[in-house]
Amino acid sequence: MNFSQRMQAVKTLAVVAALAMPLMLAVSSSVDARPGGGGSMGSRGSRTFSAPPPTATAPNAAQPMQRSITQPGMRAPASTPAGGGFFNRPGLLGGLAAGFLGAGLLGMLFGGGLFGGLGSLSSIFGLIIQLGLIYLVVRFAMSWWQRRNAPAYANAAPPPNAAPDLGAQTNARNGFGFGVGSGSAPLEIKPDDYDTFERLLGEIQTAWSNEDVNKLHTLATPEMVSYFTEDLSANNQRGVVNKVSDVKLLQGDLAEAWREGQSEYATVALRYSLVDKTVERASGRIVEGSETPTEVTDVWTFVRRPGGAWELSAIQAT
Template identity: 50%
Template structure:
C-alpha cells in the first residue's frame, strides 16, 4: 500500500524546495555584487560591454535588474527581475508550491510519493522553460560589441602603463573603440570611480546602509540592503578591508537624455571574510582579488553613483 504524505509533510517539502532554490540563487556571494551581475545600464543593460585590457574575458549577463528587456531607453519596471527568468519563473513556481500546500500540484489529484515526485518533475520542467525564455530574450537584446578599452589619456597603451589603478592598464594594445567616449571621461572622473569602489566595499563590510545609499542608485542600494539582511538572518557579517584598485580601464561611456553612463573594468585586491556574529569566528574567506565591471551613472552636474556590477569570465 502506498504511503501518503500528510498536508503538513507536503508543506515542509514545499518550503524546503523554496529554500534550496533561494540558496542556489545567492550561493557564492560575499562582497557586494560578488558572484552575481545586478543593476541597470540604461538601454544597454542587456548588451555586454566589450573586453578591455583589464577584463579581456566575457562579461556575465545581467541576472537582476529593474530594467525590463526591450523597455524604451532602459526605463525601470515596477518590480525588479529575479534570477531564473524573474517574475515569470516566480509566478509559475509559486503556483506549484501553492498547489502543494493545499493538497495538489499543478495538475492536482496526485497524492503521496507520486505527488512529491510529480512536484519535483514540474519544478525541473519550469526551470528548463524559464532558462530557455531567458536565453531567447537575451539573444534578442544582444548588440554587437562596439566599445574597446580606454585609459585616462585615450586608448590603452601597447605596453605597461606608468601608474596602477584606473588608466594604468598593462598588456596588449587596444585599438580606439568603434563606440566613442560620448561623455568625455576625465582624470577626475576616474578618481571618483576609484574612491567609490573603496567607499562601497567598506560601507558594505560595516553594514553602513546610509553610505551605500549615498554612493549607489536606489536599485543597487536595495539589492545591497537585501544581502545585508540575509547575512543578519544567517547570523554572519561580511567583513571587508584593505580595498585597493590595481588596474582599471573604461569600456564605454554614453548619454541617455540627462543621464551619463560610464562602464569601467576594475581589478582590485581586498581582504574579504564572512564572520559569525556571535563568536567572531571566520566561517568563509573570499578571494583576495576580484575583476568586475562596474557601471556608474550621474545626472548632469550630479555625482557618479554605482548603477550596476557585473562579473567577468576568464578569456
C-alpha cells in the first residue's frame, strides 16, 4: 500500500468515526433516560463541588455537578476574627503597631526619623535601625496575638458524647436496603430517614414517569424540579415519554451527612433496579430501552429544613 492509499484509508476511518459518534451518544443517552439522565445536577450546599466519599454501594467517584445554581467558590464563610487583620484590631497592640508603622513611613517620606538630626549618613542608618525595630515589634506582637487566640481544643481529646465512626461499624442490613456506609456522619441519620429515602426513590421515579410536575414539587427542591421540567419538555418536543417502573432498591448506604446553617443534608449511594424505556407518544412503540430490568447506581443528596420533610436536592451518576 503506497502513501496515497494509506492517506485514503485514514480519511475513510475518520469519516466512519464521525458518523458513528452521534449514534454512540444516542445509545448512551437511551440507556440513561431516567430522572437525572445519567448525569449530575442539583446542589449540596457548600459541598456541591466536593466529591462525596465513596461507599460500599458506590465505590467509584461520583460525577462532578454539571447543572447547578450553586457557583464554584460559594462556601460557608470562614471563622475569622471580627475586624480583619492585626492592624485593624483596636486596643494597645493595634495602636502601637500602627504608630510604629506611621513613624517609619514619615521617616521615609521626610528623610528624618529616629536619628534624623545627626546628618544625612546617620539618618540613613537611623532609618534602617528604625525599620528593623518596627519589624521586630510587629513580629512579636503578631506572635503574641496568635498564641492568645489559638484554639484551646486543638490537642484535646474528643468529647465523651461524640458520634462514633459509622464506617467502622458492622453493616446491619446487608444485601437489600440501607447499610451503614463509609462516611462518618456528624448528623445522625435514623432508620426512619432511610425508609424515607427509599420511599422518595420510588415516588420520584413514578412522578417522573407520569410527568406529574406538581407531585415532583412535593418531593424535590425547586431547583431539581426545574431540571426535571426541562428534561420532560425536551422529551415532549421529541414526541416521546420516558416510562420508569418496577423500581426496587437493592442496596444503599450513607456517604455523608451534615448540618449547614438551618439545613440538614444527607448524601446516600443507591443501587437499584428498574425498567427504563422511552416510547413514542402517538404509537406507544419502544424507541429506547426495553422491558428488561436494569441495575443502576446513583448518589442522591436530600435536604431538610427545620420542621420540614426530606427533599431531593441533587443526583450524581457514578
